[in-house]
Amino acid sequence: MTERGSDLASAGLDSGREIEHLAEQSAALEGQSPEAILAWVFERWAGQRIGLSSAFGPEGCALIHLARRVRPDVPVYTIDTGYLFAETLAVREAFGPGRRHPRRRAARHHPGPGRAPRP
Structure with missing residues (x-):
């Protein structure tokens, strides 16, 4: 193959x-709305692991907002390289545990051993 x-x-x-x-x-x-397209995606791949990757810029935050209007529990994750801007970390933390919507936190993924991300 x-x-x-x-x-x-x-x-x-x-x-x-x-x-x-x-x-x-x-x-x-x-020509359909973004929510209609996202609803189709969530329905088409129902039962499979679907999540959003975001660097928490304006476009990513808008997509998270739209996706969570359709599916409030959609997981969000970011790749933490250890070099994220302070502003990015602040936005990511707005999605963190203990906030208004603790189930909606953003998961953090980072490089393997030898490259610890910043807190």
Whole structure:
């Protein structure tokens, strides 16, 4: 299987018909609201692990806001390289545990041993 085929299979698109169906859905969703598109994504891949990766810039925060209007429990994570700006850390902490919505916290992922992220 080609690398592309492997990527498609891991996304649940293991046949030409499924890829055609996805193209049809894409056309049908053209012009729909972001919430409608996100609702389709959450329905299409229901039961699978879906989350949002964000660097907590304006676009990422807008996407988190829209996605949580559709699915309030959608997980959010960030890759903490240890070099995030103070402003990014402050926004990430706004999604942290103990806040108004503790279930909605942002998970933190960081490099392996030898590269500890900043607190």
